[in-house]
Amino acid sequence: MNIAEHAPILIIVLPLIVSLLNTAVGLWKRDLCYPIAVATLGVVVLLSFNIMGSVIDAGKIHYRLGGWAPPWGIEYVIDHLNAFIAIIVSFISFIVAIYSKRSIEQELTKSKIPYFYSIYLLLTTGLLGITVTGDVFNIYVFLEITSLAAYALIAIGDDRAAMASFNYVIMGTIGACFYLLGVGYLYIMTGTLNMADLSRLLPGLYNSTVILAAFAFFVVGIAIKIAFFPLHRWLPDAYTHAPSTVSALVASTMTKVGAYVMIRIMFTVFEPRFSTEILPMSEILGWAAFAAIIAGSVIALGQTDIKRMISYILVAEVGYIVMGVSIGNRTAFTGAVLHILNDAFMMACLFLVIGAVVYRTGTRNINDFNGLELNKKMPLTMAAFTAVALSMIGVPPTAGFFSKWYLVLGAVVAQKWIFAAALIFSSLVNAILFFRILEKIYFRAAAEHSYDDGHETIVRNEAPVSMLVPIYVMAAGILVLGFYSGDIISKVIQFTVPEGF
Amino acid sequence: MTRKLENIVIQTVSRLLAPFLQIYALYVIAHGHYSPGGGFQGGCILAASFILLVIAYDINAVKSRMSEKINTLYTGAGVFIYAGIGLLCLLLGANYLDYGILHKILPVGPVKARAMGTLGVEIGVGLAVMAVMVSIFLNIASGGRHEEGAVE
Amino acid sequence: MELIIAKYNYWIYIMLMMIGFYAMIAKKNLVKKLVGMNIFQTAIILFFVSTASKKGGATIPIIHKGQEIINPAHYMNPLPHVLMLTAIVVMVSTFGVALALAIMIYKKYKTLEEDEIIEILRNRR
Numbered sequence: 001m002n003i004a005e006h007a008p009i010l011i012i013v014l015p016l017i018v019s020l021l022n023t024a025v026g027l028w029k030r031d032l033c034y035p036i037a038v039a040t041l042g043v044v045v046l047l048s049f050n051i052m053g054s055v056i057d058a059g060k061i062h063y064r065l066g067g068w069a070p071p072w073g074i075e076y077v078i079d080h081l082n083a084f085i086a087i088i089v090s091f092i093s094f095i096v097a098i099y100s101k102r103s104i105e106q107e108l109t110k111s112k113i114p115y116f117y118s119i120y121l122l123l124t125t126g127l128l129g130i131t132v133t134g135d136v137f138n139i140y141v142f143l144e145i146t147s148l149a150a151y152a153l154i155a156i157g158d159d160r161a162a163m164a165s166f167n168y169v170i171m172g173t174i175g176a177c178f179y180l181l182g183v184g185y186l187y188i189m190t191g192t193l194n195m196a197d198l199s200r201l202l203p204g205l206y207n208s209t210v211i212l213a214a215f216a217f218f219v220v221g222i223a224i225k226i227a228f229f230p231l232h233r234w235l236p237d238a239y240t241h242a243p244s245t246v247s248a249l250v251a252s253t254m255t256k257v258g259a260y261v262m263i264r265i266m267f268t269v270f271e272p273r274f275s276t277e278i279l280p281m282s283e284i285l286g287w288a289a290f291a292a293i294i295a296g297s298v299i300a301l302g303q304t305d306i307k308r309m310i311s312y313i314l315v316a317e318v319g320y321i322v323m324g325v326s327i328g329n330r331t332a333f334t335g336a337v338l339h340i341l342n343d344a345f346m347m348a349c350l351f352l353v354i355g356a357v358v359y360r361t362g363t364r365n366i367n368d369f370n371g372l373e374l375n376k377k378m379p380l381t382m383a384a385f386t387a388v389a390l391s392m393i394g395v396p397p398t399a400g401f402f403s404k405w406y407l408v409l410g411a412v413v414a415q416k417w418i419f420a421a422a423l424i425f426s427s428l429v430n431a432i433l434f435f436r437i438l439e440k441i442y443f444r445a446a447a448e449h450s451y452d453d454g455h456e457t458i459v460r461n462e463a464p465v466s467m468l469v470p471i472y473v474m475a476a477g478i479l480v481l482g483f484y485s486g487d488i489i490s491k492v493i494q495f496t497v498p499e500g501f
Numbered sequence: 502m503t504r505k506l507e508n509i510v511i512q513t514v515s516r517l518l519a520p521f522l523q524i525y526a527l528y529v530i531a532h533g534h535y536s537p538g539g540g541f542q543g544g545c546i547l548a549a550s551f552i553l554l555v556i557a558y559d560i561n562a563v564k565s566r567m568s569e570k571i572n573t574l575y576t577g578a579g580v581f582i583y584a585g586i587g588l589l590c591l592l593l594g595a596n597y598l599d600y601g602i603l604h605k606i607l608p609v610g611p612v613k614a615r616a617m618g619t620l621g622v623e624i625g626v627g628l629a630v631m632a633v634m635v636s637i638f639l640n641i642a643s644g645g646r647h648e649e650g651a652v653e
Numbered sequence: 654m655e656l657i658i659a660k661y662n663y664w665i666y667i668m669l670m671m672i673g674f675y676a677m678i679a680k681k682n683l684v685k686k687l688v689g690m691n692i693f694q695t696a697i698i699l700f701f702v703s704t705a706s707k708k709g710g711a712t713i714p715i716i717h718k719g720q721e722i723i724n725p726a727h728y729m730n731p732l733p734h735v736l737m738l739t740a741i742v743v744m745v746s747t748f749g750v751a752l753a754l755a756i757m758i759y760k761k762y763k764t765l766e767e768d769e770i771i772e773i774l775r776n777r778r
Binding site (some may be wrong): 137140141144148151152155159160162163165166169170173174176177180181184187188 | 674677694697701732736739743746747754755761770
């Protein structure tokens with residue numbers, strides 16, 4: 001057996017098998033679940049880097065499930081974009097899994113921990129499945145695996161998590177069903193479910209109303225899944241009340257994978273000209289993204305719960321990606337794909353930092369940060385937080401700067417000044433949001449302290465090492481990605497830009 | 502008095518019915534690879550036989566035969582059979598789930614081996630579906646507590 | 654009128670889907686929402702299955718022993734059925750998860766009416 005050849009299926013089957021083994025192992029020895037899960041995800045990371053290597057060397061990978069030829073059997077197709085997303089997903093779920101140990105022990109009863117890890121691995125399975133498959137119906141199945149795992153994981157959060165998760169179930173099911181209807185309409189017209197086959201058959205049918213309806217169903221369904229602006233209401237609730245580990249994983253990967261599905265449907269299954277010329281979908285998405293960026297940023301200003309604030313920023317960030325996709329030129333698309341990577345890292349890092357703060361202090365309220373003196377209690381965590389905050393604002397050498405730069409440049413090239421203005425506006429709002437918090441952490445504490453007698457010494461209460469290391473990997477990742485963004489673009493992203501841009 | 506009598510009728514009938522249901526379920530599973538039927542449908546019927554017992558008696562009657570632990574193991578085993586057969590195909594040198602290659606270890610030709618592989622997968626799926634359905638029902642019927650005597 | 658009769662399967666599916674959609678959005682009781690969700694999903698299954706059938710008494714695709722000549726017009730398209738089997742599995746598990754959540758909510762708030770829960774949450778704040 002040649003592992004490199006079978007890597008596309010192994011990255012899905014491995015977490016699937018281990019997730020079910022984990023429940024069985026958990027009955028026997030509970031402590032083994034964590035190392036097994038982490039080790040599996042480590043192997044998956046290696047495999048996805050391996051896939052990336054072979055894609056860079058040899059181009060597209062085709063993998064036939066069960067040996068059946070493409071239009072009849074399910075085929076896994078991996079090009080640069082898939083491999084890129086697969087690396088993001090597997091790497092982040094690996095890092096967050098390392099982090100999860102301490103915080104989940106605090107938030108869950110011991111007997112449920114094996115189940116947590118098995119659902120966690122199922123979520124990873126679903127996400128990776130979406131990224132590698134080349135079959136539209138298969139995407140639906142994996143989308144639902146992912147969502148089901150996410151519903152369960154979110155429900156273990158705090159007091160109000162069950163209600164938030166229930167709303168997410170309702171919205172998520174509507175989204176998935178719309179997607180399924182889109183698949184059904186395409187199947188009626190073409191008789192195939194394979195993406196490559198669909199893209200070959202569809203151009204002749206572009207004027208059919210059935211195809212238009214299918215496209216509309218796809219876009220609305222995916223828009224619900226990625227919490228695109230008017231349909232975003234489930235996201236802040238769900239991500240705020242979820243356990244901090246789950247927030248980190250779900251916020252950084254699920255919306256990104258949804259954005260990937262959107263790119264695939266819009267530019268691989270349909271041709272780029274379909275969404276610009278035949279249906280003015282790009283225009284509509286662009287303006288909706290504009291609204292998402294403005295609204296997400298403005299609503300974030302009014303939040304006192306830091307997790308809810310970041311959830312609204314995430315709504316704005318989804319707007320960034322969709323805007324980059326909808327502008328429809330090379331630079332903006334590059335920016336959008338780069339932003340998928342950067343935003344995944346930034347969101348994961350932010351939620352991990354907040355998880356560490358909650359783990360030590362138990363508060364998520366921004367106003368409570370005043371008296372906490374976090375800069376003395378948790379200096380290392382706060383240093384990482386500062387790095388992410390700068391990246392969110394878009395200060396150069398950090399990663400956030402480069403993707404925003406490409407997005408703004410793309411908008412300028414397309415002469416859509418108002419889109420560029422929205423991007424800059426959102427960056428400014430981010431600056432306000434994060435400097436407000438940084439001020440509370442670093443300066444307010446010192447000012448208040450001078451009035452004290454100065455006798456009480458602040459106990460350093462740093463986050464445990466198993467949390468600190470993942471946070472630092474992510475924070476370092478943000479800086480490193482900033483330095484190497486040129487390489488990433490020239491080696492990977494430039495090949496993901498669809499033809500016709 | 503009549504209530505008790507009704508109970509006896511219901512309990513006896515469902516007790517008699519359960520084995521037949523299970524045989525039928527096995528029939529559906531075993532025929533899945535070349536006629537309508539299959540693991541999911543068979544697994545559902547198999548689970549229905551247990552759920553019938555829960556409704557006629559109470560949860561403990563079923564729990565004494567299938568505890569939560571065993572259910573979890575069945576689920577794991579079912580999916581493991583399915584994924585394991587797929588991995589076996591990988592190990593023998595073909596693609597994932599390419600059962601044709603199983604003729605190397607089975608005493609039949611490639612075409613027949615494909616059918617056999619599918620049958621194995623159906624059995625795994627049936628086991629997993631049965632266990633999952635029963636545990637979903639037990640969990641929801643008992644409101645997540647599992648200890649309650651009867652379903653209300 | 655002809656359009657309605659000729660494609661009656663689509664009209665039925667659309668009607669069912671809208672009933673389910675309405676229940677999901679407008680009903681206040683959480684379990685009613687879930688029933689709406691089930692109707693919604695069942696409508697889609699109906700739609701897929703109805704696309705598989707063919708006029709003129711096509712049956713399920715079982716090939717008998719020794720049968721050599723196979724005319725595709727005599728058999729229904731099995732693929733939508735298989736797809737819907739998968740969708741049913743997804744539906745069952747979604748329903749299971751949602752019911753479990755409903756139980757969790759009921760334990761916490763002692764009610765399943767959405768507006769009462771919102772009231773409780775508001776008072777707690």
